[in-house]
Amino acid sequence: MSSSTRDEVLRHLQRVGHLQPALHKQTHAPAPDEINHELYRAYTRPVHDVGGEYDVPIEYEEKEEEVWELNTFATCECLAWRGVWNAEERRRRQNVDVGQTAYLGLPYYGRWLITAARILVDKQYVTLTELVNKIDEVKSRNEQSTAR
16 A cells, blocks of 8 residues: 555545534635535545545454443334334434544444434434433432442
8 A cells, every 4th residue: 555545545534524523614615616526525425435445454353342332222223113213314324424523533332322312302302401411310320329
């Protein structure tokens, strides 16, 4: 793999990071004649679509799922069984709609949790206030149990 290929990947990630920053920066949309191939690719290619991209080899490791991961999976499956969402909606929301920062920064089941929370609020199963209050309640309960 040549360094120019790595440079191309880095430029692409920087371009996409500029289009989907963690904190939104006001920008002006480019005129059609200002969109070159590199910018077009950054606009149209979601962050999770890395098929055919060059990268360094990684070591694959088997790991046991943690309790929170198993609970997340079970909760999300129950939401699907109850008709809150379907698999395609979940995949789209957790892989494409989260943006580059969340996609690369959260663990796999962390994206499931964020997606579940967003869909429950967006579809008005719970209000954002109810969700925040429940999170605070669970944090408080967890802090009390670990203090013992």
